[in-house]
Amino acid sequence: MTERPQDVIFVGNKPxxxxxxxxxxxxxxxxxxxxxxxxxxxxxxxxxxVAEITRNRFIKDLKVTKIAIGTAEMPPREGETRSRMVSxxxxxxxxx
Amino acid sequence: MTERPQDVIFVGNKPxxxxxxxxxxxxxxxxxxxxxxxxxxxxxxxxxxVAEITRNRFIKDLKVTKIAIGTAEMPPREGETRSRMVSxxxxxxxxx
Numbered sequence: 001m002t003e004r005p006q007d008v009i010f011v012g013n014k015p016x017x018x019x020x021x022x023x024x025x026x027x028x029x030x031x032x033x034x035x036x037x038x039x040x041x042x043x044x045x046x047x048x049x050v051a052e053i054t055r056n057r058f059i060k061d062l063k064v065t066k067i068a069i070g071t072a073e074m075p076p077r078e079g080e081t082r083s084r085m086v087s088x089x090x091x092x093x094x095x096x
Numbered sequence: 097m098t099e100r101p102q103d104v105i106f107v108g109n110k111p112x113x114x115x116x117x118x119x120x121x122x123x124x125x126x127x128x129x130x131x132x133x134x135x136x137x138x139x140x141x142x143x144x145x146v147a148e149i150t151r152n153r154f155i156k157d158l159k160v161t162k163i164a165i166g167t168a169e170m171p172p173r174e175g176e177t178r179s180r181m182v183s184x185x186x187x188x189x190x191x192x
Binding site (some may be wrong): 042044045048049051052056062067068069070071080085087089091 | 109118137138140141144145147152163164165166167181183185187
């Protein structure tokens, strides 16, 4: 098994609890001390929900150690010519 | 006119550009050096969009100096008995 001191979880449009479970699994494997949630567009709200639910209900000693926002360029949709800009968020959770 | 060294803008479900305009107005009045965007629920994504659009397109020397996430309790909807928990975000923008 390889060491993964920092896991990254991409938050999309599944229900928040599936990502909460992914975080709990990452931390209970014993190797992870830090997990970063990455999301863009409407999934940004889900990422914040996931961080809050995990912290308030499941892993009480989890701290939000970093939050960064940014912008990413997405390829144009079919039939469109211009690429779209979407907002992004990264939330880093660290276990004491 | 009273001094408002720190303005707070509540982001809801209007189009992002109305909040971008509010930030531009706050900074061009000359007194504001710092503005905080507050949002909850689905408006969290809008708040991130507003911060990114303002920073990338309008006020280039604007820095995101603080981002905090949290949880707020909302009163139950009509016909429901349990209060709901919603995620919140606060994004502080500072002009150099």
